[in-house]
Amino acid sequence: MSLDEDLEEAAGGPATGLPVHPGLRRARAWLSRAVEPGTIDLWRYVEDVGPVEAVRRLRSGRAPERVRSLVGARAEQDATLADLARAERCGARLVIPEDDEWPALPLHALTVAVSAEPGNRRDQSDRTKAPVPPMGLWVLGAQRLDELVDRSVAIVGSRASTAYGEHVAAELGHQLGERGWTVVSGGAFGIDAAAHRGALAAGAPTLAVLACGVDRPYPAAHGALFHRIAETGLLVSEWPPGCAPLRHRFLVRNRLIAALTRGTVVVEAAARSGAQATAQRARRLGRGVLVVPGPITSAMSVGCHELLRDEQAGATLVASADHIIEAVGGIGTDLADLPERPSGPRDGLSDLAARVLDACPVRSGVTPERLAAIAGCDVLEVLRVLPALELADLVEWTGTGWRLHPPPRRPGGPGAAA
Amino acid sequence: MSLDEDLEEAAGGPATGLPVHPGLRRARAWLSRAVEPGTIDLWRYVEDVGPVEAVRRLRSGRAPERVRSLVGARAEQDATLADLARAERCGARLVIPEDDEWPALPLHALTVAVSAEPGNRRDQSDRTKAPVPPMGLWVLGAQRLDELVDRSVAIVGSRASTAYGEHVAAELGHQLGERGWTVVSGGAFGIDAAAHRGALAAGAPTLAVLACGVDRPYPAAHGALFHRIAETGLLVSEWPPGCAPLRHRFLVRNRLIAALTRGTVVVEAAARSGAQATAQRARRLGRGVLVVPGPITSAMSVGCHELLRDEQAGATLVASADHIIEAVGGIGTDLADLPERPSGPRDGLSDLAARVLDACPVRSGVTPERLAAIAGCDVLEVLRVLPALELADLVEWTGTGWRLHPPPRRPGGPGAAA
Known part of the structure; x- marks a missing residue:
């Protein structure tokens, strides 16, 4: 199937039985070769219209000039099948943000940081320094x-x-x-x-x-x-x-x-x-x-x-x-190191960690940004304490957001004989 | 002359032609052997009544019990002439706070620190840690x-x-x-x-x-x-x-x-x-x-x-x-390192140093405590910046306090031909 046909099918929705449409993976493979990583404007465009639509518009000349100029003549090239086949031959794979395997939490720090970059390209960080998330890995x-x-x-x-x-x-x-x-x-x-x-x-x-x-x-x-x-x-x-x-x-x-x-x-x-x-x-x-x-x-x-x-x-x-x-x-390790001391799971939490924990809802998960707003702190601070809270089994990632982790039910329950 | 006679003469005032009465030096020599250094209560007593009077009262049993108990039976002993002679034989001397040579400024930090010690002996710092100025060196x-x-x-x-x-x-x-x-x-x-x-x-x-x-x-x-x-x-x-x-x-x-x-x-x-x-x-x-x-x-x-x-x-x-x-x-060195740059003596002063400098009077010197009160900072901070201000020739020690150092008169004065 040609790239463009595959993209068209992928744009139509999750028609195949696979969790990720092959056209979506091909779109990200194409993007990973079309422009050098660390390009703020391309990343923003892909975030804006989605990877499949971004590639379709770039290949058909419908993308804004500002983004088309980044790709240039490579818009017409397509090495996706060759790249994916070459990867398969050496046992490699392309992991994309739409995969379960994607390290979403660590890389979220880049998403937060790139949002602070100005819109004017001349004022943006140099590409070797710009904090842009990867298109795929x-x-x-x-x-x-x-x-x-x-x-x-x-x-x-x-x-x-x-x-x-x-x-x-x-x-x-x-x-x-x-x-x-x-x-x-x-x-x-x-x-x-x-x-x-x-x-x-x-x-x-x-x-x-x-x-x-x-x-x-x-x-x-x-x-x-x-x-x-x-x-x-x-x-x-x-x-x-x-x-x-x-x-x-x-x-x-x-x-x-x-x-x-x-x-x-x-x-x-x-x-x-x-x-x-x-x-x-x-x-x-x-x-x-x-x-x-x-x-x-x-x-x-x-x-x-x-x-x-x-x-x-x-x-x-x-x-x-x-x-x-x-x-x-952080705190996860501290708790693990002191197993003999009688302590609740919140003991030893920093003030910041306790505030973030208090901000977590019981049922549906919320984003780190929302947690930061509730806890009254910076998103980066939230991202810094979440891993430790997760290690301490105090919060969990639902796939879309963070929520409190339900404490394990004690054997026999509160009414059991001592 | 016996110690007690010498002390009596010293107590009478500066009768000899020497800047420091020999009885005063003998009093401090006696104190340096009578009690181990670092004893807060003895130091306070000597500050209070003066070294000559302190030794006279200790030897005659008129000192408070609290201080007498520190000296005990050594009150009756006197090795001052032997100690001073032994020092002289090996080429050594006893420098005391009343000498010009006494490092008053550095040791003032101990005077400030000991004033923070409580009066109750049980609450005071251990003698190995107590910040007590020396009786003599x-x-x-x-x-x-x-x-x-x-x-x-x-x-x-x-x-x-x-x-x-x-x-x-x-x-x-x-x-x-x-x-x-x-x-x-x-x-x-x-x-x-x-x-x-x-x-x-x-x-x-x-x-x-x-x-x-x-x-x-x-x-x-x-x-x-x-x-x-x-x-x-x-x-x-x-x-x-x-x-x-x-x-x-x-x-x-x-x-x-x-x-x-x-x-x-x-x-x-x-x-x-x-x-x-x-x-x-x-x-x-x-x-x-x-x-x-x-x-x-x-x-x-x-x-x-x-x-x-x-x-x-x-x-x-x-x-x-x-x-x-x-x-x-500090700043003294900084100024010395940049001789080619046109600069006034106040350039490069920290905010704190500038405040202390502004607090210094023109004529009669004032104590670091007074400078701290005027500059609105801690005495320790004053003591930290004074050496650098002195090195930079901005302030001077009058013997009793600190004052502004008069800027050196330019050769020929302001009216001289260029």
Whole structure:
């Protein structure tokens, strides 16, 4: 079936028996190749008219000039069947926002952040910095994407790392993996690879977010590493199979590493490296910025110490996996660590978390925006405490919104004999 | 002359030609042996009736029971002539608050802090923690005490230091010494010794605050080091010559290291070591708490990282001598670093410093307490900015209080030809 016929059928509604119409997936596959990720205006247009209609209008020249100009001559091309087939051949798939597997909650931080971008293109953030949600994610591996990132931490750092930095990254990756946390990184030389390897050594799944197609992960020297990652964890990319790791794509990719995880740990960074930008991006998404110190005699720790000295950066010094889990795990973990103490589930909640919990309705779920309005706080703050409330079994996601989690009925009920 | 005769003559007024009556010095020498330093009630009594009268009343049994009980049988003893002679033999002297050389400004922070202590002895701080000014300081060396501590930084840390810690302490001591800062430490094994040695290697004076007599500095293995320190810098102690380095004396001594300096740098500290107490004491005196990070794999950096993670501690990460000078040097240094920029002396003043400066009178000096009342801030804040204002030649100490420093007259005056 041609792309346009498939789109027309998809536009007609859920005619097939599948939860997601193949035409919808083809529309998102087309969009993921038509324009580089991180393009605010295209993302807004797709949000506005829907992905199927957006592609139909772009291909028929009915989209506004402002959006058509982003696609240009690629409007007439169609590599969707080839891309999807190529993905299938290497065992990969395209996960789209309409799938159950989509990590909607983590990526919602990008949706919130992009809404703050101005309408005038000249005033918008540079594409390498714009907080735009992905059109879809090409994924290679046996795990469900949403489950893998649910309790995840990014470990990032210099490619030109020292033995100290690699040891620390591997050790932290190992300990986080052992304790059920997914280590997310970029698969690069140095700190990234050490963190992935540490998690793998613990038998834990790990996730590499790539700046190229999942069928040709970069760097090539990490072929065996990527193979092992895909066996137990996931390789993830916004770019269709076959895409090359262009320089600017790494910068665009970095926002996903920040968004998918609960916090970013910087292990080693040279002076005036990208560490400041990494921290700024994570903070803008409401994520923790965690920094590992090192010897002050090491050039590869200068960037880390810069971050820790910069009060604007809001960075926290971490020197162990415990420190990291304390920072990103929040109240759920605290409750888990103190099982012997008699306590109600609300004990130990921060003031903010208690307010968000009080804002949750009993039956139909509401959006984080609505919760923020009721609790009288910022949406980013709501997004920061919801994962911990969910871990503590206090709230649940209904598929459309958040509501209170019904407490488990006690065996025998209140009337049972003691 | 007997002590009591000498005291009687001193009580009669400044009869001799010396700026300080020998009886007054003997009174303070007697007090420095009669009661261990850090005793709040004795210090208050001496403040109240004066040192000469305090000793006369204590020796004649006319002092209140509350104070007499602190001295006990030692009231009848008198080793003042022996102590002063012993000091003279080793080249030492007793510097007392009535001397020009007394470091009145740094130690004023202790006077302010002790005034916050309650009257009831059971509610007062433990003697090892009480912020009590010294009765006098036994000093060995060729430098003037007040001049040496004017621009000084404490470098402290573990005795069981690593090669990394010793390298860092020596390097920081060297760089601070080169840039005109006095390194103050405790002369102990490990970090202390490395810091002293670094300063000495730069040809800079350094100051060791001891917990025993200056004629028998501890540890004995540092005999050569102490000899070199006394040659160009100073050995300082609250205890008379011959006193032994008892364990609790080190804790009492530590408050002087904090008070005499503009900030305390912690280089290495084990987990739950004294680093937290050191930081708390420095902060209570309005001094900066500066902490050097290290490898997270090193047990000797765990205490440093604990401090940096503790928001209550108010610690600042420092990774170079520049960072330290930036933290303790303040505006005076900033002005010195930017000589090419056309600027008035008030440029670059913090809001607080500008308010304190505005509070200073033109003629007769006023106390820091008075300045705090006029400027609408805390006395500790005033004490924090006064050194920098003085360095910038904006204020001066009249001997009894602070006043504006008259701007130097330009050569030729305003009417001179250009």
